Amino acid sequence: MNPQPATRPDAQPDARPATRPDARAAAGPAPAPAAEPGSPAWWRARYAERERRRPRQGGLTLDRITAGALELADREGLEALTMRRLGEHLQVRHTSLYRHVASREELLIETVDHMLGEIRLPSLGGDWRAGLEAGAREFRRVLAAHPAVVPLLTAGQLLGPNALRAREHALAELLAHGWAPRPAVHVYLTVTHFVIGAAVLDSAGAARTAGQRAAMAELFASLSPRTHPVVHRHAELLNSLDPQAEFDFGLRTLLHGLDHPQSEEAPV
Known part of the structure; x- marks a missing residue:
């Protein structure tokens, strides 16, 4: 049998009040977790905040911050884009940046949108294919910069x-040219994703050195004609195509394949 601990004569009963079962409920629900930066919920909160906030005359603005961030990334690379380094670049205390962006992640998201603001939105004019091509080339120009x-x-x-400005413009132009809403959305997203995909591959390819390209050509040429006859035969060509030529071919092929459906059910 385990002995019970002795109770001191002067021991006082616990004076802390018992928590009533409904006390936690009365305090209200727990605060909702912060929205993930870049998510729809996060952007909704950002838009609401911008409506409420009035920029100070001559003060630091989000536009100045993101413009400086883009300059710094262009000059020194994305790895150099830290809050402290950006503060130095803008000649402000880096702590002042946090009034506009809560973290580096938020800074990067806003910087991407600032970059998209450089796109000059063309009118589709009388030829929607030519207009889409001009818009895609303008988008690529900005990304290449x-x-x-x-x-x-x-x-x-x-x-x-x-980003929403570009989306609104492109869809409005397609609808004005008689496209049904659903096919118009398909066309907009398809062309947009093509341009982004090409730009991502271009940025990766730009990092290759001449030595790496030569090594790839040697690899292709070293393949056995028995197992890879076509790659072996066209090794030099496979490693020498210009990214601009690839983009031109892909974009024109994509646009040429588009019909002009005027109903929701019609295939694109």
Whole structure:
């Protein structure tokens, strides 16, 4: 038998009040977790915040911050884009940046949208194919100017104000040319994804050195004609195509294959 601990004569009963079962409920629900940066919920909160906030006259603005971030990424690479380094670049205390972006992750998301604001949106005019081609080439021009930022395009959905501006413009133009809504959305997303995919591959390919390209050509040429006759025969060609020529061919082939459906059910 285990002996019970002795009770001191002067021991006082526990004066802490018992927690009533409904006390926690009365305190209200636990705060909702913060939305993931770049998610639709996060952008909704950002838009609401921008409506409430009035920029200070002559003060630090989000536009100035993201413009500086883009300059820094272009010059020194994405790895150099830290809050402290950006503060030095803008000649402000890096702690002041946190009034506009809560973290480096939020900074990168806003910087991507700032980059998209450089796109000049063309009118489709009388020829919707020519208009789509001009828009795709303009999009590629902007991405080619900022190769360090391009990989961030695959990190999540593009839902910032400049991304939505481009989306609104393209869809409105397609609808004005008689496209039904569903096929218009398909066309917009297909062309957009083609341009982004090409830009991501271009940014990766740009990092290759001449030595790496030569090594790839040697690899192709060393393959056995018995197992890889076509690759062996065209080894030099496979390693020498210009990214611009590939983009031109792919874009024109894509646009040429589009019909002009005017109903929701019609195939694109």
